[in-house]
Amino acid sequence: MSLLTAKNISKRFGGLQALTALDVTVEEKSIHSVIGPNGAGKTTFFNCITGFYHPEEGEVIFNGEPIQGMQPDRVADRGIARTYQNIRLFANVTVLENVLVGMHRHLRTGWFGAVLRFRAPGARKRKHELRR
Numbered sequence: 001m002s003l004l005t006a007k008n009i010s011k012r013f014g015g016l017q018a019l020t021a022l023d024v025t026v027e028e029k030s031i032h033s034v035i036g037p038n039g040a041g042k043t044t045f046f047n048c049i050t051g052f053y054h055p056e057e058g059e060v061i062f063n064g065e066p067i068q069g070m071q072p073d074r075v076a077d078r079g080i081a082r083t084y085q086n087i088r089l090f091a092n093v094t095v096l097e098n099v100l101v102g103m104h105r106h107l108r109t110g111w112f113g114a115v116l117r118f119r120a121p122g123a124r125k126r127k128h129e130l131r132r
């Protein structure tokens with residue numbers, strides 16, 4: 001089973017057909033690139049996968065579960081992290097730490113611990129795992 005399958009995705013903005021019957025399959029532990037000229041529909045595709053846009057047609061399956069129509073926070077809960085075309089990086093931390101910010105939903109620190117700056121049990125080990 002593929003980790004991510006997008007089937008027959010079509011997205012229209014008024015009279016402009018941005019995506020037409022797009023199929024994409026991503027296997028676990030693989031790296032893919034989406035390339036194309038300006039306006040090709042790359043960002044629209046990412047927005048459809050991550051719940052920012054809802055395609056008129058098609059299906060997105062992540063980890064065996066249909067996720068199309070879900071709101072972005074629900075999609076993020078399931079493990080899809082993204083960045084944006086106009087990025088706002090944290091200037092005072094490293095590149096790696098900027099990437100790790102995208103995983104904050106999957107870290108275990110609660111608001112109480114965050115306010116009082118407690119370290120969650122096993123935090124050091126977990127931090128090490130995330131960096132791998």
Ligand SMILES: Nc1ncnc2c1ncn2[C@@H]1O[C@H](COP(=O)(O)OP(=O)(O)OP(=O)(O)O)[C@@H](O)[C@H]1O
Pocket residue numbers: 013016018036037038039040041042043044045085
């Ligand atoms: N919210 C929107 N409303 C109307 N049209 C849009 C919207 N978002 C994207 N489009 C149009 O859809 C098409 C695809 O745009 P998209 O931003 O996905 O392209 P892209 O491949 O990411 O381009 P770039 O390389 O410039 O980032 C373009 O014609 C764009 O103008």
Ligand SMILES: [Mg+2]
Pocket residue numbers: 042043044085
């Ligand atoms: Mg783009």
